[in-house]
Amino acid sequence: MGDYDADLLIFISKFKQALKKVFHEQHDINELSLERGLPPHIWIDIMDTQPLSVAIPKAYGGRGCIVKECLSLLSAASYESLSLSLTFGINIALFLEPLAKYGNVRLKEEVLSAFLKGQHMGGLMITEPDFGSDALNMRTAYKEAGGMYTIQGRKHWQGLTGQADYWLVAARKDLGDGNLSRDVDFFLTNDAIAKQQIKVESLYSNLGLYMIPYGLNSIDVEVPSYHRLEPESTGIKMMLDILHRSRMQFPGMGMGFIKRMLDEALLHCKNRIVGAGNLLTLDSVQFQLSRIQTAYTICSGMCARSSNISGIQHNLATEGLEANSMKALVTDLMQESAQLCLQVSGANGYKISHIAGRGIVDSRPFQIFEGSNEMLYTQIAEIILKLMKKQKESGFYTFLSHFELTKKSAPHFKEQLSSVSGEHILQRRLVDLGKIIARLVSVGYVLDLGEKGFRSDLVDNCLTNIRMDIAHLSSNLSLEGYAHLVEEFGEASEWSAFI
Numbered sequence: 437m438g439d440y441d442a443d444l445l446i447f448i449s450k451f452k453q454a455l456k457k458v459f460h461e462q463h464d465i466n467e468l469s470l471e472r473g474l475p476p477h478i479w480i481d482i483m484d485t486q487p488l489s490v491a492i493p494k495a496y497g498g499r500g501c502i503v504k505e506c507l508s509l510l511s512a513a514s515y516e517s518l519s520l521s522l523t524f525g526i527n528i529a530l531f532l533e534p535l536a537k538y539g540n541v542r543l544k545e546e547v548l549s550a551f552l553k554g555q556h557m558g559g560l561m562i563t564e565p566d567f568g569s570d571a572l573n574m575r576t577a578y579k580e581a582g583g584m585y586t587i588q589g590r591k592h593w594q595g596l597t598g599q600a601d602y603w604l605v606a607a608r609k610d611l612g613d614g615n616l617s618r619d620v621d622f623f624l625t626n627d628a629i630a631k632q633q634i635k636v637e638s639l640y641s642n643l644g645l646y647m648i649p650y651g652l653n654s655i656d657v658e659v660p661s662y663h664r665l666e667p668e669s670t671g672i673k674m675m676l677d678i679l680h681r682s683r684m685q686f687p688g689m690g691m692g693f694i695k696r697m698l699d700e701a702l703l704h705c706k707n708r709i710v711g712a713g714n715l716l717t718l719d720s721v722q723f724q725l726s727r728i729q730t731a732y733t734i735c736s737g738m739c740a741r742s743s744n745i746s747g748i749q750h751n752l753a754t755e756g757l758e759a760n761s762m763k764a765l766v767t768d769l770m771q772e773s774a775q776l777c778l779q780v781s782g783a784n785g786y787k788i789s790h791i792a793g794r795g796i797v798d799s800r801p802f803q804i805f806e807g808s809n810e811m812l813y814t815q816i817a818e819i820i821l822k823l824m825k826k827q828k829e830s831g832f833y834t835f836l837s838h839f840e841l842t843k844k845s846a847p848h849f850k851e852q853l854s855s856v857s858g859e860h861i862l863q864r865r866l867v868d869l870g871k872i873i874a875r876l877v878s879v880g881y882v883l884d885l886g887e888k889g890f891r892s893d894l895v896d897n898c899l900t901n902i903r904m905d906i907a908h909l910s911s912n913l914s915l916e917g918y919a920h921l922v923e924e925f926g927e928a929s930e931w932s933a934f935i
Contacts, residue, residue, distance in 0.1 A: 444504070444505055444508065447499070447505075448508050448509065448512050450485050451485045451487055451509065451512055451513075452512050454481055454482055454484070454485045455482065455512070455513070455516045455517075455520075457481065458478045458481050458482060459516055459517070463478065465516065465517065466789040466790075466791075466794075467789070468647075469517065469519070469646060469647070469789070469794055470646060470788060470789065471646060472646050472647075472649070473599070473646075473647060473649060474647055479555070480555070482520075483555040484555075486552060487509055487513075487524060488524065488527050488528065488532065488551070488552070489552060490502070490505040490506045490508075490509050490528070491506055491527070491528040491529075491532035491533055491536070492532060492536065492548050492551070492552055493536050493544075493548070496544060496545070496548035496549050496552070497548070497549050497552050497553075498548070498552065501532075501533065501536055501747065501748055502747070503685075503742060503743045503744075503746050503747050504743040506528050506529075506685060506688060507685065507687065507688030507691065507739050507742060507743060508688070509524060509528075509688075510524055510525055510528070510685065510688030510689045510691070510692070511688050511689075511691035511692035511695075511739075512692060513689075513692065514688075514689045514690070514691065514692035514693040514696070515692035515693070515695060515696045516692075516696075517647065518645070518689065518693050518795065518798040518799060519645045519646065519647030519648050519798060520647060521688075521689045521692065521693070522595065522645065522648060522689060523557075523595070523596065523647065523648055525682075525685060525686075525688070525689050526559050526560070526595045526596055526648075527557055527558055527559070527596075528685065529678075529681060529682035529685045530558075530559060530560035530604070530678070530682055531557075531558030531559055531560060531600075531602065531603075531604055532548075532551070532558065533678075533681060533748050534560070534604055534622070534665065534678045535547060535548065535558075535604070535624065535665075536548070536748055537677075537748040538622070538665035538666055538667060538668075538674060539624070539665060539666070540662055540666055542662050543624060543662050543663060547602060547624065547626075551601075551602070554601075556601040556602060557596055557599060557600045557601055557602075558596075558600050558601065558602035558603065558604070559594055559595060559596040559597075559600040559602075559603055559604070560594070560603070560604045560606075560678075561576075561591040561594050561603050561604065561605045561606060561634075561653065561655075562574070562591070562606045562675075563591060563592060563593050563594070564576065564589065564590060564591055564592065565590055565592050565652065569807060569808065569811060571606070571620075571675070572618070572620070572672070574589070574606060574607070574608060574620070575589055575590075575608075575616070576588065576589025576590070576591065576605070576606065576607040576608070576655060577589060577607055577608055577609070577610040577616055578607040578608070578609060578610060578621065578623065579609075579610045580609075580661070583660065583661045584658050584659065584660055584661065585623060585658070585659050585660075585661065585663070585664060586656075586657070586658050587605060587607050587623055587625075587655055587656075587657050587658075587659070588655060588656050589607060589655045590637075590652065590653065590654055590655065591605070591652075591653045591655060592640075592650075592651065592652040592653065593640070593650055593805070594650065594651075594653060595648045595649075595650060596648060596649065597636055597639065597649045597650050597651035597652075597653060598636040598639065598649050598651060599649050600627070601626070601627050601628065602624060602625065602626055602627070603624070603625045603627075603634060604622045604623070604624055604665070605622065605623050605624075605625055605634075605655060605657075606620050606621070606622055606675065607620070607621055607622075607623065608620055608621070609621065618672075619670055619671040619672055620671040620672055620674075620675050621664060621665070621667075621671045622664070622665040622671070622674070622675075623659050623663050623664050623665070624659065624663045624665070625657055625659060625663070631657060631658045631659075632657045632658070632659055633657070634653050634654070634655055634657060635653065635654040635655075635656070636651050636652070636653055636654075637651070637652040637653065637654050638651055638652045639651040640652070642801075643797060643800075643801075644794070644797035644798045644800065644801065645798050645801065668751065673751075673753040674753075676752070676753040676754075676756070677751050677752050677753045679759075679806065679807075680746075680752035680753065680755050680756060680759035681746050681748070681752050681759075682806060683759040683760065683762055683763035683806060683807075684742040684745070684746040684752070684755075684758070684759050684762055684763075685742065685746070686762060686763045686766050686767060686802070686806075687735050687738035687739045687742055687762055687766050688739060688742075689802075690731075690735045690738075690766040690767070690769065690770050691732075691735050691736070691739055693770055693773070693774075693795065693799065694728065694731045694732050694735050694769065694770060694773045695732055696791060696795075697728055697773040697774055697776070697777040697791075697792065697795060698725070698728045698729060698731075698732055698773070698777075700777055700781070700791055700792060701724075701725055701728060701776065701777040701780050701781070701792075702725060704780060704781050705721055705725065705780055708782075715780060721780055724776045724779065724780055725776070725780070726897055726901060727772065727773075727776055727901060728772075728773045728776050728777065729894065729897060730897060730898045730901040730902070731769035731770070731772065731773045732894075733882055733890075733894045733895065733897070733898040734765070734766070734769060734878050734879070734881075734882060734898060734902075735766055735769065736882070736885060736890065737878060737879075737880075737881030737882035737883075737884065737885045737890075738762050738765075738766055738878060738881055740881060740884070740885050741758070741762075741881040741884070742762065745758070756815060756816075756819060757816060757819050757820075757841065757873075757877070758841065758877065760807070760812040760813075760815055760816050760870075760874070761816055761873065761874035761877045761878060762878070763806060763807065763809075763812060764803075764807075764809040764812040764813055764816070764870070764871075764874055765871075765874040765875065765878055767799070767802040767803045767809060768803060768809060770795075770799040770802060771796070771799050771800060771802070771803060773795075774792055774795035774796045774799050775796060777791075777792040777795065778790075778792035778793055778795075778796060810867050812870070813866070813867045813868075813869075813870025813871050813874065814863065814866045814867055814870055815870070816869075816870035816873050816874055817861070817866040817867070817869040817870040817873060818866065820835070820836075820839075820869075820873055821861070821869075823835070823839070830857065830859055831857075832853060832856040832857060833846060833850060833853040833854050833856065836853065836873075836876060837850075841876075841877050841880055842873070842876040842877060842880060844880050844883050844884070845876045845877070845879035845880040845883060846876055848879065848899055848903070849876070849902075849903055849906050852903060852906045852907045852910050853872075853906065853910065855910065855914060856869075856872070856910050856913055856914075857913075861913070862918060864918065865912065865913050868909045868910075868912045868913055869909075869913065871905075871909050872906055872909050872910065875902050875905060875906060876906075879898065879899065879902055882895055882898055883895070
């Protein structure tokens with residue numbers, strides 16, 4: 437182990453010790469997780485370890501914005517609390533990294549050092565009440581006058597609403613007569629300055645993730661010109677770079693969470709006696725736990741890949757295929773792992789105070805925010821179909837067996853993929869096609885990790901489970917006919933009339 441790895445190990449170990457102290461020795465995390473927010477003294481004990489230093493450049497007192505460190509921290513946090521990990525994820529991927537990459541020197545000198553010393557928090561405001569995933573049509577607008585920007589609009593569902601000290605606010609330039617620029621810009625606000633304060637209109641009673649406040653915000657602020665982030669080309673590409681980098685950090689939040697679900701399920705099944713043996717003697721239980729273990733393996737591969745490609749020195753604006761694959765698949769695997777952990781835990785799992793029951797509720801929104809998974813899977817499929825069309829290749833397997841991100845994984849699933857065509861696919865089946873592609877991309881990560889010494893039995897089990905997934909998904913693509921919604925379904929559909 438080198439000096440760097442030893443230093444990181446010590447840093448993460450101190451962070452874990454702080455979490456153990458506040459969540460298990462001084463308080464009961466199962467009770468804390470049912471309360472809205474965390475008491476200030478608990479935040480102080482956690483933030484004293486300077487967890488967010490992982491996302492601050494060394495020039496400003498941080499550890500250097502190294503992705504491996506960011507993911508390690510997120511994983512350590514999500515093993516104990518998914519809410520806590522998401523809190524750090526918001527700060528890292530949606531505030532500190534964008535500021536470190538796109539903020540000018542004066543802004544970074546003012547904010548980053550103070551951020552670390554003052555134990556502050558920051559977030560990102562994009563989503564609006566009338567424009568969810570349709571971010572490019574946002575109505576929050578800005579005007580420039582006298583070296584200042586005035587920004588007006590409304591934003592909602594921002595994590596850390598009312599809690600963050602700093603915000604990056606997305607807005608479009610007001611061109612007059614109700615017209616807004618097609619491009620997007622980002623501005624930093626500091627809640628400590630009266631003219632930059634963002635008003636919280638209301639807080640939402642979010643289902644799960646109780647530690648994180650969400651709500652509706654009213655924006656009417658004025659910031660100096662140097663508070664505007666500086667894109668490398670266009671603001672839209674800057675936004676894509678930010679969002680893709682954030683999606684590539686989801687595996688960090690997934691890693692600790694999935695490992696916790698696996699550890700809890702395995703412990704319960706070892707100790708739960710049924711008849712002459714424990715639950716692990718049941719083949720169906722072996723299968724269920726193998727599914728969680730496969731999620732663990734895939735997430736490990738994603739973390740390794742993200743560590744290599746998603747640092748702020750890279751521009752990820754055009755890396756939608758990998759970013760979407762990581763985000764959509766790992767969040768599906770998080771939800772499946774929680775469901776399986778609850779299932780083998782029996783009635784005890786069906787408590788909001790149980791790690792599995794809470795895990796189901798807390799992991800569910802991960803499949804929705806930062807792009808719903810159905811939308812992301814559709815985009816994944818469209819990217820590949822567009823490339824196939826460009827190369828005039830209609831054979832799905834033939835294309836994927838030569839495509840850089842899937843050429844290593846595709847041969848393992850040749851039988852399941854050989855019948856899949858890339859022509860005339862309904863939108864609903866684009867989702868299934870996207871799920872297949874995301875799995876192939878992710879298995880490629882696992883195979884790369886296996887070549888570096890990651891244990892082969894976990895890789896083999898992963899291939900077996902993913903082969904089953906792809907067989908199921910590919911069979912959906914070949915089904916004839918599809919169901920339509922019957923909107924006026926009330927007539928002749930009341931069962932009791934036929935008795």
